[in-house]
Amino acid sequence: MTVTNAAIDGVRRARRNNPVTNEWDFVDLIRPNRVVAALAEPLPLSQIVRGAGRNRASVAISFAIVTIAVAALYHLLRGIDLGKFLAALEAQSPLRILIAGALVVAGYANLICYDLFALHTIGKDKIPLRVVAFTSFTSYTIGHSLGAATLTCGLVRFRVYSFWKLDVVDIAKIAFVTGLTFWLGNLTVLGLGLAYVPAAASAVDHLPASANRTVGITALCIILSYVIYVWRQPRIVGAERWQVTLPNGPLTLVQILIGVTDLFFCSVAISLLIPAQPPIDFVALSVIFVFATLFGFASHAPGSLGVFDAAMLVGLRQFNREDLVAGLLLFRLLYFIIPFTLALLAVGARELWLATTRAQPIARPQEHS
Numbered sequence: 001m002t003v004t005n006a007a008i009d010g011v012r013r014a015r016r017n018n019p020v021t022n023e024w025d026f027v028d029l030i031r032p033n034r035v036v037a038a039l040a041e042p043l044p045l046s047q048i049v050r051g052a053g054r055n056r057a058s059v060a061i062s063f064a065i066v067t068i069a070v071a072a073l074y075h076l077l078r079g080i081d082l083g084k085f086l087a088a089l090e091a092q093s094p095l096r097i098l099i100a101g102a103l104v105v106a107g108y109a110n111l112i113c114y115d116l117f118a119l120h121t122i123g124k125d126k127i128p129l130r131v132v133a134f135t136s137f138t139s140y141t142i143g144h145s146l147g148a149a150t151l152t153c154g155l156v157r158f159r160v161y162s163f164w165k166l167d168v169v170d171i172a173k174i175a176f177v178t179g180l181t182f183w184l185g186n187l188t189v190l191g192l193g194l195a196y197v198p199a200a201a202s203a204v205d206h207l208p209a210s211a212n213r214t215v216g217i218t219a220l221c222i223i224l225s226y227v228i229y230v231w232r233q234p235r236i237v238g239a240e241r242w243q244v245t246l247p248n249g250p251l252t253l254v255q256i257l258i259g260v261t262d263l264f265f266c267s268v269a270i271s272l273l274i275p276a277q278p279p280i281d282f283v284a285l286s287v288i289f290v291f292a293t294l295f296g297f298a299s300h301a302p303g304s305l306g307v308f309d310a311a312m313l314v315g316l317r318q319f320n321r322e323d324l325v326a327g328l329l330l331f332r333l334l335y336f337i338i339p340f341t342l343a344l345l346a347v348g349a350r351e352l353w354l355a356t357t358r359a360q361p362i363a364r365p366q367e368h369s
Helices: 005-013 032-039 045-077 082-091 094-121 129-146 149-164 168-196 199-205 209-232 249-273 282-299 307-315 321-359
Strands: 015-017 022-024
Touching: 082 321, 094 129, 094 168, 094 249, 094 321, 129 149, 129 321, 149 168, 168 199, 168 209, 168 249, 168 282, 199 209, 199 282, 199 307, 209 249, 249 282, 249 321, 282 307, 307 321
Parallel strands: none
Antiparallel strands: 015 022
């Protein structure tokens, strides 16, 4: 059982040459048979079976996370006073909301560094900054809002970057490097947080503080080992066209900083929106935020809906529920809903402009009599 040469030839025939660019048509891209043909070499049946098994396990884990989160959310929100919730929303400081919104903007601006770093790593750093900024904002926003971020981010990236001669392999390499940046940043924050305030995570994972500290120290050891590994000599992963040279030691430190900065902006933003009393250590809040983010990421739920919120409510039980829910709702508005709306409008405007441009006839030089 393989992807046939005929299917691959079909993909090649799907290439569209137009006066502006040489790109894949988006409708062609999202057809399953053509996606498979573009991404895969002929695979033996044993590899396909193993891949299907991993997919089923991933779906089962995601389903379990979402089910548990929905049940926990129902339990936590049951009996909440609507009047007190609305009063908590009205009591939010406009200035704090404005500052939180500015920090969210800074966080999204930092996401540009994810793509810039990845493009530099794979040797495709000639793309203009405005294109990278547009692609990073729309791909991350739409991907995280719709769920299955790896696929949806990749589709948006491919749609834009194909104008600059990047192919499916390049998009896969970008996804690998940006994913590495994400995990290095999260593991660093989580490791430092668990080593410093291990009890903060106990409210979420119900493990003893000693066990959480061990996990944190282990995570830091993994990060340190990886930095040493890439510092000694160039390291290459993948084979043939799929090869990626991992960033060296100094660049890996930059990569970690990019991932940590993203989490820092978001953590400060949410700290401004949750209740001021009782006070909570910022590092402890960051640990809970990272846990909630990772649970949401693993669930593949659109916008981490329900999963992120349940984890935050469980981890921050000391706060008044109505006040906390009001803060989380505002954070969701600032971080998910508004950016998602803007990203859709931006992509829609771009597609409309492209359609209009393609519809215009090409001026031909006049013939001299």
